[in-house]
Every structure is written in C-alpha cells, then in structure tokens.
Amino acid sequence: MSTVLEIHDLLVRLDKKTVLEIDSLTVQNGEILAIVGPNGSGKSTLLLAVARLIKLERGEVSFDGSHASGESDTKYRRHLGLVLQEPLLLDTSVFDNVAVGLRFRKVAFAEVKERVETWLKRFGIEHLRNRPALKLSGGEAQRVSLARAFALEPELLLLDEPFSALDAPSRVSLMDDLRAILAETSTTTIFITHDLKEASSLGDKMAVILQGKLMQYGTPEEIHANPKNAEVRLFLGLNS
Numbered sequence: 001m002s003t004v005l006e007i008h009d010l011l012v013r014l015d016k017k018t019v020l021e022i023d024s025l026t027v028q029n030g031e032i033l034a035i036v037g038p039n040g041s042g043k044s045t046l047l048l049a050v051a052r053l054i055k056l057e058r059g060e061v062s063f064d065g066s067h068a069s070g071e072s073d074t075k076y077r078r079h080l081g082l083v084l085q086e087p088l089l090l091d092t093s094v095f096d097n098v099a100v101g102l103r104f105r106k107v108a109f110a111e112v113k114e115r116v117e118t119w120l121k122r123f124g125i126e127h128l129r130n131r132p133a134l135k136l137s138g139g140e141a142q143r144v145s146l147a148r149a150f151a152l153e154p155e156l157l158l159l160d161e162p163f164s165a166l167d168a169p170s171r172v173s174l175m176d177d178l179r180a181i182l183a184e185t186s187t188t189t190i191f192i193t194h195d196l197k198e199a200s201s202l203g204d205k206m207a208v209i210l211q212g213k214l215m216q217y218g219t220p221e222e223i224h225a226n227p228k229n230a231e232v233r234l235f236l237g238l239n240s
Contacts, residue, residue, distance in 0.1 A: 001028045003065070004156055004188045005050065010059035012045055020045045022059075022214045025207060027156070030186040034203030034220070036193060038235065042212040043192045047158050050190065052076055064155070078105070081154030085161040087141040089133040094125065097133045098148045105152075119147035122181060139170030146178065150185070157189040163198065175201065196236065200224075208232050 005027040012020040020042040027033050035043045048054040050061060052073050063079060089097050095116055102112045120126040123143040128136065133144060142162055149157060162178075163171040179202055182189060193199050199206050200220040208216045208223060216228040227233040 001030070003027070004029050004031075004063065005190075006060075006062040007050075008060045008062075010049065010061070011057040012042075012049055012054060013057045018212060020049065020209075020212045022046070025214060025217065027188060027190060027205075029188055032182060032189045032191060032202055032204045034191045034193060034199035034206045035209060036196060036199045036206060036235075037209035038194060041209045043194070043209055044160055045212075046209065047082075047160050047190065047192055050156075051080060051082055051158055079155045081149030081152050081157045083142075083145045083149050083157070083159050083162050085164055087138075087145040089136075089141055089144060091132070091134055093129065094120070094131050094133050094136070094144055095129040097144050098151055101148060101152050115151045115153075116147075119151045122150075123147045123177060137170070138166050139174060142166065142170075142174060143177075146174075150181070150187070155188065157187050159189060159191045161192050161194070164193070164195070178202070208235065210235060 003026050007022055007025040009024075010020065010022040011018065035046060037043050045054065049056060052061075063076070090100060098116045098119060099112050102115060107115075117126065117129075120129055123146055125140060125143045125147065128140060128144075133141065136144065142165075146162070163175060166174065175198065181187075182202070191199070191202055203220055205218065206220045206223055207214055210231050215232050216223055223232070224236060224238075227236055227238060
C-alpha cells in the first residue's frame with residue numbers, strides 16, 4: 001500500500017503559543033484516518049495545516065511522495081476535498097453548489113452534469129437539485145457539501161467534524177451512507193472528530209491528539225486495548 005500523506009517534525013504556533021506538535025504521521029492510500037481528541041486539542045489545526053490554510057512554524061507535509069511546499073497553494077489544493085462542520089453553501093441551487101468546484105476548474109459542461117447528477121444520487125439528494133441551498137435542513141446541507149467534495153474526485157478527503165452539528169437521526173443516516181461510499185470509492189480520508197464511536201466506526205486507523213501533541217497512533221482496537229499513557233486512558237474513558 002502506497003503512502004499518500006507524510007507529516008514530519010510539524011510545529012504550529014499561534015500568537016507565539018505552540019498549538020500543535022507532530023513528530024511523524026502517515027496516511028496510506030485508501031485509508032481512513034480518524035483524528036480524535038477533546039475540543040481545543042489541535043485536531044482542526046492539523047487539518048488546516050494539511051490543507052495549507054495555516055502557516056507552519058516548521059516541518060514538512062509530503063503529498064504522494066513530493067513536498068507540498070513545491071506546489072502553489074492553488075495547485076496543491078486541487079488534490080484535496082474539504083468538508084467543514086458548518087456547510088459553506090452559496091445562495092444558489094443545490095445543483096449549482098455541487099457543480100461550483102468543477103466549473104472553477106473549467107470541466108466540460110457534459111462532465112459537470114454527469115458528475116453532479118451522480119453524486120446527488122449517491123447522497124440521496126437528487127430530488128433537491130433545484131432547491132435553494134440556503135433553505136435546506138442541516139443534514140441535507142451537509143450532504144450537499146459532501147457531494148460537492150466527492151464530485152471533485154479528490155485524492156485526499158479532509159472532514160472536520162462533519163456530523164457534530166446534526167441531530168441524531170441525520171447523523172446516523174449520513175454516517176451510514178458515507179461509510180458505504182468511502183468503502184466503494186477507496187477515497188483516502190482524514191476524519192476529525194471528538195466522538196470515539198464515530199472514530200471507531202469509520203476509521204481504519206486512529207490518532208489521539210491531546211494538548212496539541214500526537215499521543216498515540218494505531219488501529220482503534222489497538223489503542224483501546226493498549227492506551228499509551230494515563231492521559232490517553234482518561235480520554236478513552238477507561239478506568240483501569
């Protein structure tokens with residue numbers, strides 16, 4: 001299995017305060033890596049660093065064997081799909097929201113239509129194609145965000161707590177659909193969450209970040225069976 005993303009000696013500081021340190025972390029092709037930790041631990045900072053949306057104090061992020069710094073930000077981000085906790089939708093139709101990235105990349109009209117229709121259907125929102133995106137429910141809006149990301153056929157998908165703002169039924173339904181789609185497409189994914197059940201359900205591997213540091217990395221089963229230290233054990237809710 002080939003390596004898609006490698007992180008080495010990463011340090012991020014905000015207002016002269018260290019907010020994230022990672023010695024080494026890799027993501028393999030087709031793998032789903034769940035990044036877990038409490039609020040404020042540095043999880044989203046890691047995602048922003050991978051997306052080159054935040055400045056690194058030091059360190060290297062290598063994508064597909066090449067240093068990310070060797071490409072412009074725009075060219076580098078063409079490899080990525082990004083879905084945030086709060087959907088960032090345009091004041092236009094669902095169809096146009098899913099199509100916007102493809103049109104920005106000047107994809108031919110016929111292919112735009114085909115890809116958009118495909119992903120509307122796969123996320124169960126084809127009946128909403130003409131509806132104003134700003135009048136959707138939270139679950140519907142997040143499905144549009146995911147369809148937009150998948151339509152770009154990203155080499156690496158970044159998900160920043162995409163279920164946390166949803167009600168329980170919407171969260172369960174969307175998780176089930178996303179799990180099936182990720183299995184079908186083998187899309188390499190980094191998934192940020194503070195919910196250990198979500199991480200274990202979706203993640204092939206799990207990385208525990210506490211107080212800005214990568215504490216442990218492995219399969220969810222390995223980490224639950226053998227927490228590295230007392231801090232990880234406490235986060236996992238293990239009493240003994």
